[in-house]
Amino acid sequence: MSTPQQYHSYIEACVEAMNACNISYISNLKEYDLEKLCDCIRINRDCAEICSFTAQALSQGSIFAAEIAEVCAKACEACIDECQKHPQTHCQECVEACRRCAQMCRELMEMKVPV
């Protein structure tokens, strides 16, 4: 079983992606062209919650850490695909944070974690 200490940088990457997704979510809801951003709003919230749950699961040493990290990597990748369609700064910053989180999650999935 990995400990929260070992997972520290992974938890941090999840929290940063959660924050970037939430900033993008809030900012999108204030944009002018709202109808073009509905998919982005939904996936931002969806991804933010998955990142938050992943951080929590890693922190408590869930035995399903690898499986949850895989869902988180997919959510971040889908969020990147959507955010890349939009020129707004908050979307571009969300892409960066999600890219790092996805990489970390994929790395974690391949760790040989003694259970």
Add this chain to the structure above:
Amino acid sequence: MSTPQQYHSYIEACVEAMNACNISYISNLKEYDLEKLCDCIRINRDCAEICSFTAQALSQGSIFAAEIAEVCAKACEACIDECQKHPQTHCQECVEACRRCAQMCRELMEMKVPV
């Protein structure tokens, strides 16, 4: 995208498994032979939170519903394996609720859900 209405019975199964896992968690912490129940305590909490997150994800129509349901099915199956080792009523009731939740999650994974 499936709607929370379509997911109603799945959400219900997740909430029932969450409750059964939490009852088992709380009850285990009051048992006499506590040191034999540590693994059960941990997996009960782990599974309870995954069930709770799955209910929420289904309820908000997450586009990762199938992936999250798969993690939930695995968590319930691991919880069943552990609870079956213990004779306590709360462990047996947890087995029943997790079995139903795991079945529902596996069914959901195979649904052809229009996204």
Add this chain to the structure above:
Amino acid sequence: MSTPQQYHSYIEACVEAMNACNISYISNLKEYDLEKLCDCIRINRDCAEICSFTAQALSQGSIFAAEIAEVCAKACEACIDECQKHPQTHCQECVEACRRCAQMCRELMEMKVPV
């Protein structure tokens, strides 16, 4: 300490409000007059997550059940205030579910729960 069994109808009311808020959230994002619904979208998600967390906290017998129920009651009441401004069926159904959840939470807050 109350048990999840005692909390059963409270957990149910929270889950129903979570579902109604999420249905309203998803439906609002598909409406034509999106810019009039931004506040409703935000409070629907906010309330949905608070209801979900409250269900989970009650289920695990949190010693902060009364405090969390108070936040949940306030969130439901704010959600009612916003949803009442909109004629859509999903907003009206959200009002009903939040009204019941707020009542249950206020009832729970006054319970003399032996800790």
Add this chain to the structure above:
Amino acid sequence: MSTPQQYHSYIEACVEAMNACNISYISNLKEYDLEKLCDCIRINRDCAEICSFTAQALSQGSIFAAEIAEVCAKACEACIDECQKHPQTHCQECVEACRRCAQMCRELMEMKVPV
């Protein structure tokens, strides 16, 4: 409405308290004198989840940030009271992280946040 940017140091304090509570939770379950630690195990998990939820709520700019922060401050203070009874290093580290989180939450409650 405060933004996740403004909340950054508050979110960080919540995540650190979540991690410290989870480390204490996991470590307690491996201790020899388990029966003396049951209350500590329960309150560690309870507090960890409240900290996690608070981080998420602040991150998404919840309009109930102050109310949720108040619950989080109380949870951290209760966790401090319990952990102070135990000599283990993980309990002492939990006290430190919870003290900082409680202070931050109390500070946040007094912020005049424009909604």
